[in-house]
Amino acid sequence: MLNKLFSLFILVVFFLTGCKQPAPQAADQPADSNLVELNAIQMKQITMDSVKIEEERTDLALSGKVTFDMDYLSPVYSFVSGNVLKVNVSQGDHVTKGQVLAILKSADVSNYQGQYAVAQGQLKTATRNLDIANELYKTKVYSEKDVMQAQNDYKSALASLHTAETYLKTYKVSGSDSNSTYTVTSPIDGYVVSKSISESMNVRADNTNPLFTISFLKTVWVQANVYENDIPQIAVGDSADITTVAYPDKKIKGTISKIANMLDSSASTMQARIVLDNSDGLLKSGMFATVNVHIDKHKKALAVPKEALVFYDNDYYVMVAKGNNKFEKRKITIEGTNETDAYVTKGLQTGEAVVCKNSLYVYGQ
Secondary structure: OHHHHHHHHHHHHHHHHHOOOOOOOOOOOOOOOOEEEOOHHHHOOOOEEEOEEEEEEEEEEEEEEEEEOHHHEEEEOOOOOEEEEEEOOOOOOEEOOOOEEEEEEOHHHHHHHHHHHHHHHHHHHHHHHHHHHHHHHHOOOOOHHHHHHHHHHHHHHHHHHHHHHHHHHHOOOOOOOOOOEEEEEOOOOEEEEEEOOOOOOEEOOOOOOOOEEEEOOOEEEEEEEEEHHHHHHOOOOOEEEEEEOOOOOOOEEEEEEEEOOOOEOOOOEEEEEEEEEOOOOOOOOOOEEEEEEEEEEEEEEEEEEHHHOEEEOOEEEEEEEEEOOEEEEEEEEEEEEOOOEEEEEEOOOOOOEEEOOOHHHHHOO
């Protein structure tokens, strides 16, 4: 009897369970977290562009520093030892070729001037002796040997005078000036970018440090630091945009003119040189610069406007239009960017439309 009652209970439970209707779904299903829907007002705040295939031209950002144009940098030395009587220029002054930079009182100059005076006297004596020898030879008083000796003395005296004159011309000293001064002059037009002397200072001819350094500042160099792994990407002729800390809003265009053949072992970088026009004089040696090198990859790639990118949690996303004012948050992979475009290797297809203006706003909805 108990067994029959238990079997009946089981059948009732099974019947009730089998006949139970599935619970109706809620009217509001949970929305797809990757989809965003905008209203008409929001749609007016965005712009869109399509994914295109373009020639890949990426930018490589490098640090750099402004330096003097070494092709127009002229160190000025003193060829004589002496004491500085006067310094006519200061660092930063503009000078012209031949302008006197400083005046030295020099025993070396006095010595050269003395040699020149002695050589002049010897030549005058030798000339007179040669004239006398020729006259006496005519009267048979001097022999031919005596005349030849007088001629040799004259040639020797003339050679000594020429040697003394060469010294004076080399050191730009006047033979008629007996004040023993030496003038230091500028070899080129330019600016005094360094100065290491002052009045009453003693100067040695064998000093390896220049008294002045003159530079032609109408062109300057920017030396960009290229890390070892970036070396294969750059080449001579690549164009670049340069900005400085002093003038962040001024973009200067240039071209890589030379790439060094050696690495700086302390920094593991190699230098790339960019020659810039500096007619306005804004760029100064020592300024820090950012160099964006434009690299032509010589291949085609999917491109989207750079402003379409949303960077979140170490990944890049774009908002892809799906129709009916709906947009999909889509993760993508990029391999490079330039000033205007980003190049996509994964996550997009040609012709898809992405949000450009206010993409971050749409992503946050």
